[in-house]
Amino acid sequence: ALKFARAATGKKRVVSLESAFHGLSIGSLSLMGCESFTEGFGPLMDQWDTRIALDDAASLERELAKGDVAAFVIEPVQGKGCKSPTTDFFPRAQALCRKYGTLLVSDEVQCGLGRTGKMFGFQHWNLEPDIITLAKTLSGGYVPCGAIVSQRDIYQKTFSRMDRCVVHSTTFGRNNLAMACGLAALEVIDQENLVERAAEMGAQLMERIDALRAKHSFIKEVRGKGLIIAIEFHEPSEFKLKMAWKLLHKVDKVLFAQMIVTQMLSKHRILTQVAGHAMDVLKILPPLIIGEKEIALFVTALDNVLADCRKFPGPMWELGNNFVRAAISSRRSSQAPVVSA
Known part of the structure; x- marks a missing residue:
């Protein structure tokens, strides 16, 4: 082009x-x-x-x-x-x-x-x-x-x-x-009218995700068009969770969203991705053939994962702690001098 x-x-x-x-x-x-x-x-x-x-x-x-x-x-x-x-x-x-x-x-x-x-x-x-x-x-x-x-x-x-x-x-x-x-x-x-289906299912999915904001203070915004959707996270309102959030972000801004991606896949077999480097944004790109049943499954899974995030200390934050250790170890390795014979 x-x-x-x-x-x-x-x-x-x-x-x-x-x-x-x-x-x-x-x-x-x-x-x-x-x-x-x-x-x-x-x-x-x-x-x-x-x-x-x-x-x-x-x-x-x-x-x-x-x-x-x-x-x-x-x-x-x-x-x-x-x-x-x-x-x-x-x-x-x-x-x-x-x-x-x-x-x-x-x-x-x-x-x-x-x-x-x-x-x-x-x-x-x-x-x-x-x-x-x-x-x-x-x-x-x-x-x-x-x-x-x-x-x-x-x-x-x-x-x-x-x-x-x-x-x-x-x-x-x-x-x-x-x-x-x-x-x-x-x-x-x-x-199969997939363009119209993407508009209809996307509006339904975003509405149902947005409804979770009242329950989970992590969610800042739900945005997108059709079936290209982002969930942006921000610092939660609860004191303990704020401390855990700040610890993660001191190491790498992407770790919280990566925690969500990992648990959505390992526990619920749902593939999502972090929307970009140093972003607290989860990107969702469902297939254009998605229906109401799959939307319900996704929203329930996301609700469960975010509920686990509210348990501090808890398994989700143990995962986050592992991510922190791995990130610090990776940085140290990249900074170490290479010695050749």
């Missing part, structure tokens, strides 16, 4: 959003500001390292007004932290891109094809991106399959002459098996 944007506009720079996640190649890493992913892989591409805060239209315009930005890259719902704008930022960003001749690229790899309760995440803001990237759900997760969708003139400017017919290709691109899986997945999404 970034190659297409450069070829079509003749411009070099790319602007992205803080806390974005676009993949782990050198080009993709250059769009991200998270040191946990970029450490050890520099120098990255210095013309792709401009990042602005979500909702900061003024900073975006200052960058685009310089006239050298080929693309502004967004995730409609950020994979890291599951955040989306709280204002009309995306429509304003699109208008600014049109004004300054910058292409709008929507990264739909994680949130596209029904995940957010719309076929594409950008549809929540009625956007018309110049380029869309797709993967993951495109094959139902079974076969590596990705796609770049662009306006026709962008494609024609990229492959502008006969001798440029192979300027962008891949060894396994247009693979027959991947294409068959992609078509089958799109057919299932359409025939």
